[in-house]
Structures are given as structure tokens and as C-alpha cells.
Amino acid sequence: MKIVHCSDLHLGKKVSGNREYVKKRYEDFFSAFENFIAKVKEINPDVCIIAGDIFDKKEISPDILSKTENLFKELRSYVKKEVIAIEGNHDNSKALEDSWLEYLHEQSLLKVFYFNKNFEEENYLKIEDINFYPIGYPGFMIDEALKKLSKKLNSDEKNIVIVHTGISAGENTLPGLVSTSILDLFKDKAIYVAGGHIHSFSTYPKEKPFFFVPGSLEFSNVQNEKSDRKGFILFDTDSLEHEFIELEHRKRVQKNFIYNDSTNIEAEFEAFVKELNLTGEEILVISIGIKNNEYINLENLENIAENNGALKTHILIKNILSIGNSEEGTSDLSIEELEKNLISDWNISNIEKFSASFSELKELFSNNDRDSFLELFDKTLEVNEDDN
Template structure:
């Protein structure tokens, strides 16, 4: 049986920026999914797995639904047996009465599964000689959920697990990530675990992997995602062979820039950008170290880059603030201002939103509003995670 596995489509995503950039990026996610559908048309797989985050938000408008339904109908026509999808954290509908994923299921386009307390019994289907266990998005319950499922699996059968998670560790602080010690429980019990949530291609273990994250089809958090490769996985349940198949997507260029003469900074930066030979379609992500207390007008640099061929430019400033060097420097600051200055040192891409969320999280925690706290905490980490 041939299976294709993709994840994190984030259809309908709206980014901030000028009108041209916003519209292009809105279309990018549909174009990437359409490219995937074209590849599926060539491959004619038996099964298509989508491991969460079909939509970028729980609420969608008619244009998003229309484009999504059109593409999914084409996908359905080119998958021999079944499209199996799970809910991710972005399209998680626990606060809504109904999910738009249910609508797609009602149109007989796909089968969708959600994480619930009886998932190990209810979230199951058998196709030919393969058992499929679509877990969904367990969030903070990930270790408990997968441990419970691992105890159920028969190692003498072909088992495939589908779960919206990636591997925890390093600097990645996203909620809902799984440890390798939990994944080790599935050795010799699952021939394939289809993951998501993280937007870069990942496999585990290094030798003879059985856990796979396909990554997103398009950049969702373009400033922080590690890999420039986007695509999906083709897997054979008989031979256990797999292949990562790349697809075209919006081009991102990541560069480091340093200046030699602060008084001539803008000219140096303009020459730096001109040498990149941009075509008005690339997104630039520039990491820039600042000397001493030099003030950098980021908006001016972004405008220079965009006048010289960048579709959009993000400039990430390193070491712009030093906290704690002088008691005098912070003696007149409010607690909120001190917190914001501290957050500035964490190399976070959306400082203003993160600072506001940080204050709100403290309020929710003080008021013991657990549900609202966890929802906002999840959302805050998603925006600033390395790959989500």
C-alpha cells in the first residue's frame, strides 16, 4: 500500500504587511496545497494522511471554504482508498459547536478524527492489512495518550499512528511535543507514526526511522522555521521504504548582515541587498548584530530592501538591549516596561504581541482561569516557536 503524508496546510492564513504582500501570502498556502494535489495525481496513492492544521484558524470565511473544498475534491479523486485527517491545534474546535473539518467529512471528502478520552478505542480504522490509529492533538496530554496507545498495539500487525506532534527538546518550547522516550515505546509496534505540528521535515530514530514529521507545505512562521525544504512523504507499507518529496514554495533568503561604519549604515545595507539580485518575489530574513548602543531604524532598512527587490523583509536585531548593566537605567521603569525589556533579549519575532500576551497570562493565572490560560499560552508559543 502506498501512502502520502502531509501536514500543517494552514489554509486561509493571513499575515501582516502591505496589501500586495498579504494577498500573495494568502494565496501561497493554497498554491502549495494545489502543488501537492498535482503530485498526488501523478503518484495515485492508496491513502493520504493529513496530520493536522488543515486550516490556520478555527473560524473561516466563504472564500477559504470554497478554495479548500475545490482542492480537496481533486485530491479525493486521485486517492484510491481514503483521505485520513486529524485535527491540529490551529483547527481545534473545542470552543465551537462544530468544526469545518466535519463539513468536509459530510461531503465524503475525508475522514476526520479528534482527540478525546476514548481515542484509543474510537479513533481506529482498518484498511486492507493496516491498522490506522488517528490520535488527533492531545496537547499537554501527549505523553499519557501515546503511552496508553502503545500498550494496545499488537506488534504482529501493521500499525500506523497519526498524531499532531513533533519531537521535544533543545530550544523548542511548543506545547504538545513528544519526548523520544515515549516514541521508543512504539519500536517494533508501529511501522509508521505520522506527525505534524513542527514545520520542518523530521525523522526518528536516525537508523530505521518509524516516526516522521512531513513539515508544512509552505512557510507559516517564516522568520523562525529551520529548514528551507518543503514537501511531503511517500511511504510503502510493504517494503517500509520512504521518500521525502519536495515541492515549490515561496522562496526565503536568510542572511547575516553586519556594518563597518554606522554613519554609512544605510548605504552599506543597500549594497548588501543589491548583491542578492532579488526579483520582487523573495522574502528576506536578516539577522543583524548591533554595536554598542547604536539606534537602528528598522523600518528604513526594510524599505530599502523592498525597493531593491525584496517582497518582504524581516530584520532580527541581536543584542540590542543589555538588561541589568546599570541600576540607574531601570530605576524609573514600570514592571511592565522591565518585563518588555527582558523579553526583548529573548530574540522573539513579535515583541509587542508577546509582551501583551505575557501580561494577560499573568492575569489569567492569578484568576485561576485555567482554560483561558492554556489557550492563550498555546497561541503565544505557536507564534514564536522555532517551527510552528
């Protein structure tokens, strides 16, 4: 059986910026899904797995739903047996509510499964000799959910687990991530664990992997995603071989800029950008080392880049604040990292949780999503007060 596995489509995502940039980025996520569907047509797989975050938000516009429904009609026609989808944290419904994924399910365009709705009793599907266990997004219940499931699996059968999670490691502090010790419970019980949530391709373990995260089809967080490779995974349940298939997506250009004279930085920066020969379609991510805490007008630099062919420019600052114990004493700081350093001085009990919520609060505020903003704001205050 041939299976294609993608995740984190984030259809309907709206970013901040000028009108042209907002429109193009809105279309980018649909275009990336179209590119995926074109490859699926070539492969004609038996099963398509979508491991969460089909939509970027729980509430969607008619335009988003219409575009999505049409694309799924096309996708369904190229998949022989079934399109299996799970809820992710972005399209996660409340316990007593249905998400828009349920509408797609009712149109027979996919089968959708949720963690918070009869997970243990209903999240199972058998196709030929393969047992599928679509978990959904367990969030902070991830360890408990996977432990329970691992005890149920028969190692003599071919089992595939689908869960909206990635591996918790290093600086990755997203909620709902899983440790490798929990994943190891499935080493001899599942031929494939289909993950998501993390937007870059990864596998575990290094030799003979059984846990796979394809990453997002398009950049959702342009500044912080590590890999420029975007695509999906093709898996053969007979040979147990996998292949990561790359897809076209919005181009990101990452560069370091070193200036000689702060009084002439704008001229130096313009010459630097012109050498990149940008076409007006690239997103530019620039790291700049600031010398002696000099003031630099970043907005002017962004305007210069966009007047010289960048669709959008993000500037990351180096050496403004010190993070960690790097021997060289340098690090590239995103806006989120700068905020975390500032928040650390606010006498907040759980900085990691609060700073993660702070970034989402900003996004909700910029999108005028008042209800979600107030709901998350209340939860953030509760986390700070209770420290849990």
C-alpha cells in the same frame, strides 16, 4: 500500500503587511497545497494522511472554505482508498463543537478524527492489512494518550499512528510536543508514526526511523523555521521505505549583514541588497550585528530592501541582549526572543508559557480577533496566577 503524508497546511493564513504582501501570502498556502495535489496525482497513492492544521484558524471565511473544498475534491479523486485527517491545534474544536473539518467529512472528502471526541473508542480505521490510529491533537495530554495507545497495539500487526505532535528538544517550547522516551514505546509496535505540528522535516530515530514529521508545505513562521525544504513523505507499507519529496514554495533568502560605518549604514545596506538580485517575490530575512548598542532605523532598512526587490523583509538583531552562555557571546535574536528577555524582568512565574501566549496575543490583536484575544488573555492570566 503507498501512503503520502503531509501536515500543517494552514489554509487561510493571513499575515500582516502591505496589501500586495498580504494577498500573495494568503494565496501561497493554497498554492503549496495545489503543488502537493499535483504530486499526488502522479503518485496515485492508496492513502493520504494529513496530520493536523488543515486550517490556520478555527473560524474561516466563505472564500477559505470554498477554495479548500474544491482542492479536496481534486485531491480525493487522486487517492485510491482514503484521505485520513486529524485535527491540529489551529483547527482544534471545543469539546461540544464541530470544526469545519467536519463539513469536509460530511462531503466525503476525507475522514477526520479528533482527540477530544471519543478518542479511545472511535479513533480507528482498518484498510486492507493496515490498522490506522488517528489520535488528533492531545496537547498537554500527549504522553498519557500515547502511553494508553501503545498498550493496545499488537506488535504482530501493521499499525500506523497519526498524531499532531513533534519531538520536544532543545529550545523547542511549543505545547503538545512529545519526548523520545514516549515515542520509543512504539518502536516495535508501529511501522509508521505520522507527526506534525513542527514546520520542518524530521525523523526519529536517525537509523531506521519510525516517527516522521513532514513539516509545513509553506513557511508559516518565516523568521524562525530552520529548514528551507518543504514537502511531504511517501511511505511504502510493504518495504517500509520512505522518501521526502520536496515541493515549490515561497522563496526565503537568509543573509547576514555586517556594516562598517553606522552613519553610512543605509547606503551600505542598499548596496548589499542590490547584490542579491531579488525579483520582487522573495522574503528576505537579515541578521544584523549591532555595534556598541548603536541606534539603527530598522524600518528604513526594510523599506530599502523592499524598494530593491524584496517582497517582505524581516530583520533579526544580533548582540542587543545576551542569551545563554555562548562562548562567543553572540546570538541572533528574533522579536520573540527579545520579548522573552523583556518579560523576564516582569516578575512572571512561568516565563516560557507567558511569552508563548504573548506572541499569539499579538497575532490575534493584529487580526482583530477580539473574542479569541480575550479568551487567551484570560487563560494567560490564569497560568501566571496558578503557575500551572
